[in-house]
Amino acid sequence: MKFTAMKKAVALTGAMAMLVGMAACGNTSSNDNAGSSNDGGKTEILVWSWDSTLPRTVEGFEAENPDIKVTVTNAGTNKDEYTALTNAIEAGSGAPDLVQIEYYALPEYQIREQIMDMSEFGADKFSDFYTPGTWSSVNLNGGVYALPMDSGPMAWFYNKEVFDKAGVNADEIKTWDQFYEAAKKIRATGSYITSDSGDAGFFDSMTWLAGAQPFETSKDGTEVSINLASDDKVATFVDFWQKLIDEDLIDTKTVGWSDDWNKGLNDGSIASLLTGAWMPYNLLSGAPDGEGKWRIAQMPTADGSTTNSENGGSSLALVKTDDKAKAEAAYKFAEYACHNAEGIKTRVDGGAFPADNDTLSSDEFLNMTALTDSDGNAHEYFGGQKFNEALAEAAANVSTGYKFLPFEVYARGVYADDAGAAYTDKSITLKDGIAAWEKNLKDFAEQQGYTVK
Structure with missing residues (x-):
């Protein structure tokens, strides 16, 4: 089987720069975030993410949800995005509705009460869906503060x-x-x-x-x-x-x-x-x-x-807002990208390593022996090894x-x-x-x- 993978735009070096001042953009309140609630009857949501596979899910999501318009923006990779996000939230303007946050950084936003508990939308029922490591990473202080996007066992x-x-x-x-x-x-x-x-x-x-x-x-x-x-x-x-x-x-x-x-x-x-x-x-x-x-x-x-x-891995979190319609729309997109089978397959086909047990146990995934480059050429980089079998085993062994x-x-x-x-x-x-x-x-x-x- 071929594993079609585009290079993930996730910087994984451990040294992270200290948060510094950065001008926040936009002029809406933090409770209204940056998307609009009405565009010809559609709810618009703004998503910040540097992951190259997430934009690929927009077409399928919007086809199933014609009343929601999704804009995915790369506001910078990890520390750069976190700087912009922190400043936008604190300035009360320019924050996205949904944001990619790596697992290690998620507690910061939860402690500051800047992201929402997704349990009110039903996310607390997904405990068996995700790997133990990723699920424990988004469960903070009794709430579910993000949905796992991918994982890094x-x-x-x-x-x-x-x-x-x-x-x-x-x-x-x-x-x-x-x-x-x-x-x-x-x-x-x-x-x-x-x-x-x-x-x-x-x-x-x-x-x-x-x-x-x-x-x-x-x-x-x-x-x-x-x-x-x-x-x-x-x-x-x-x-x-x-x-x-x-x-x-x-x-x-x-x-x-x-x-x-x-x-x-x-x-x-x-x-x-x-x-x-x-x-x-x-x-x-x-x-x-x-x-x-x-x-x-x-x-x-x-x-x-x-x-x-x-080692690594990201989630999608809802930035705190009083606009229920946008929060619900943003959650729907997060669930499609991170919990819906088609959304997950789109991202995995693009190179994401999955966080869900269904994909990690599927024959199609486990039997892959080749990576496929952006030109469509197959490479048995691991000498014909079913490499995802080893990686799925690694994911199952993560301690919490x-x-x-x-x-x-x-x-x-x-x-x-x-x-x-x-x-x-x-x-x-x-x-x-x-x-x-x-x-x-x-x-x-x-x-x-x-x-x-």
Whole structure:
């Protein structure tokens, strides 16, 4: 089967810039948002999204809902959109009716009461429809504050040609200790087993994978707990990664998503990635010479147990409004794009990795062996492997319970400032860097009026 995939326009580097001032557009009130409620009897809604597959669902939705007109606008990718969204809401003008928000950033808007609980529209009945990881990410403080668009369960993408040369069988590696031994063998060939120059999103995913729970926010949003230094599961990952850094077993100099990074993936000098399930087409476009060489395995874990975490993924959330007609129209579109079978298929055919159990268990999806580029050419990039079988298994294994901070965008933006030097400066340990990051986060929380515990 062919997997038609267009490159996802989702930036997945972990370092996020601190929210800064940006002029808000429009002149309507925040409760009226930016769409109009009447255009020849139609309700108009404005959707902000950088995802390239979402606009493809508009035609099908409008055919089924001729009384609703949908405009999808790219207001910027992740941090740029969040800056515009926050400023528009706070200025009381220019906010969209529906907005794409990554899972890690969703709590910020829920705590500030800037997005709506979709339970009133029936979203609370969808618990069995979505994967555990994505469903838990949109369930916040007893409400459903978004519908999952896609998901990013972690998986191990590896260059089998390099691994074979090193005598490493990825399918036999279940623990981090085994990963460490494999890293030494890979390094002996001249390649690195993977790269990490200081990615906050990756740090979150790996500590989640280890079972850490360093962050907690009270239900009323007034108290936060930040316990990176005292969480023994955080220490499990930090100690493991420090050993790899100390022994030059991972590439810490090549920045993710840079040209040099793609070059390393292409020539095999970076031999594997621990990353989200959205990666296949990015490999096809960024490392074309790897075609036929790469495979996918399950994530090694600290103790070899079967568990997983998420890395990336987005949702669609309703911006708070008093205009019931627009809220209902915007919810209908969100449900079509994220819950309706045709809407989901349109997005998956365009390259989105699904968040729903029906797609993840369908024969059509699971039997895919080829990626299809934008010119219609099929590529068995993973050597004929039914790659979605591995990725669906990864999605089913995601644990729930990990919490993000109510200012996670800021937290990721300053991670490199506090911990980044530990990846390249031997005089600074990752433990020291994480301690500095924790202090920064606690100071920031207090400045924002939170009680820090």
